[in-house]
């Protein structure tokens with residue numbers, strides 16, 4: 371099913387939790403809602419499921435305006451952050467619950483539950499209660515319960531946040547697999563950029579209720595719309611070098627040599643800017659324009675991750691280096707084209 | 723030092739326990755005594771035989787079986803109806819959103835301060851106006867709702883995470899379905915408490931039946947017992963037998979369910 375959010379706004383009193391949100395989720399797509407805590411992700415999900423009424427705007431499921439449709443009539447499946455399993459019911463009864471409200475005969479219910487339980491690998495646990503399951507098993511039961519009614523839209527609110535690191539990794543692959551198998555349109559909420567990059571077809575990055583960028587995962591990383599997006603994605607985080615533009619080149623504060631790159635065309639001369647460089651976009655170069663001092667080095671296989679000092683700013687870089695870096699060594703750096711951006715230091719706007 | 727302290731605590735509790743228990747034991751044993759044994763001085767504790775003759779005599783003098791049936795009927799109906807109305811009210815106050823919800827609940831809570839004795843006169847006139855004076859309905863109708871039990875249940879319902887409710891709604895459940903399929907089964911411990919407390923209160927209720935019931939065959943056990951004791955004043959052993967019949971069911975019930983009663987009241991009182 372295709373979902374369209376049209377100028378969706380949610381206010382709590384005078385506080386705006388989601389502002390003028392516009393997006394289309396294509397049929398069968400898995401879209402991640404990504405953003406820091408409190409940016410309005412759950413609020414948005416709750417509006418999609420019908421738990422919260424909209425202050426303004428409309429939500430369309432295919433050709434139907436569902437803005438005013440109550441939750442029980444929307445045909446969505448929702449996996450809550452805390453799973454919200456019924457503690458007094460067995461796994462089987464939990465999974466059957468949505469069919470029970472539809473008055474599906476008992477025999478059919480159990481059959482379907484068995485089928486869906488197989489899909490999420492909980493078919494051996496049908497007669498346990500939620501309290502007797504591990505976090506990962508509970509989560510899968512919650513997903514099974516959301517899937518059994520063949521939802522038109524599957525919503526997952528930070529379903530992995532209660533799990534340990536290994537289980538998270540495993541579960542996100544599993545969610546991806548199940549989503550691709552069932553071809554259900556899905557929205558996955560997370561504040562973990564790595565998780566978002568790993569499983570989504572598309573990412574919508576939000577901040578303070580406002581969409582920052584709605585794009586393919588790789589595009590978000592390679593082509594951030596503003597400084598916030600650049601900061602939010604990437605591990606280690608992107609590095610910032612303050613400076614200004616001079617004769618069409620970037621001159622870092624305190625540096626002698628300007629950096630010249632074709633991408634700088636069009637950034638006005640004399641403007642204070644900040645150069646953002648991904649850790650992997652640095653190269654060592656004999657007469658490179660950026661002088662730096664090595665302060666610490668971590669070896670990570672063929673690459674070295676170095677903490678470097680430029681003036682008094684410390685930053686991290688992956689450097690492919692044959693000579694071997696040692697702390698205290700003076701080196702000269704240049705940057706590759708890919709992974710370098712110019713932002714306005716005040717507004718965070720992307721200049722190049 | 724700690725051990726000595728503990729020893730005295732336990733000693734104190736044991737003595738107090740015995741003091742509480744002795745009258746019941748005396749009643750129970752006396753129910754089997756002969757009339758000479760029961761008035762003997764110095765007192766005789768153990769009856770010479772455990773014959774049921776006193777019970778038989780008491781049952782011949784007054785329709786205790788009738789009282790017993792009345793008590794059971796009143797108890798079951800009032801417990802059943804009160805439980806249902808309390809569940810519905812607690813759900814409304816805990817989950818549904820309507821204007822004046824908080825105010826209304828505070829008002830109800832403040833009404834718990836009014837002792838029942840103060841309401842007796844108004845309830846009495848109401849019962850007369852309804853034309854149910856001196857019928858078993860007069861014992862049931864005034865006890866079909868309870869603020870206190872509503873309060874206990876609401877406190878439990880408040881602890882159920884909101885996400886369970888929304889999850890059920892999204893899965894197609896109406897408020898009604900959610901209440902009976904999810905809330906009520908989850909509230910079983912609190913419900914047990916409410917039912918037991920209510921049963922106990924109904925069973926032991928004395929003053930109200932005394933005001934509104936005249937006919938012998940409409941009496942419940944405590945009121946019937948009172949009349950019987952005044953009439954059978956010269957036969958304490960028969961009084962004791964009748965008292966045993968009144969008290970024993972509740973003692974047995976309490977023994978089986980005391981952990982629910984204590985637990986539920988403690989739980990219900992935690993929040994709010």
Ligand SMILES: Nc1ncnc2c1ncn2[C@@H]1O[C@H](COP(=O)(O)OP(=O)(O)OP(=O)(O)O)[C@@H](O)[C@H]1O
Nearest residue numbers: 382385387405406407408409410411412413414561
């Ligand atoms: N019922 C409410 N009344 C007032 N403010 C609210 C309400 N619900 C949410 N908010 C506010 O709206 C903002 C967005 O909340 P939301 O729960 O959507 O954040 P989130 O992105 O899901 O965060 P998290 O990652 O921590 O779950 C927050 O600042 C929150 O305080």
Ligand SMILES: [Mg+2]
Nearest residue numbers: 411412413527
């Ligand atoms: Mg949230």
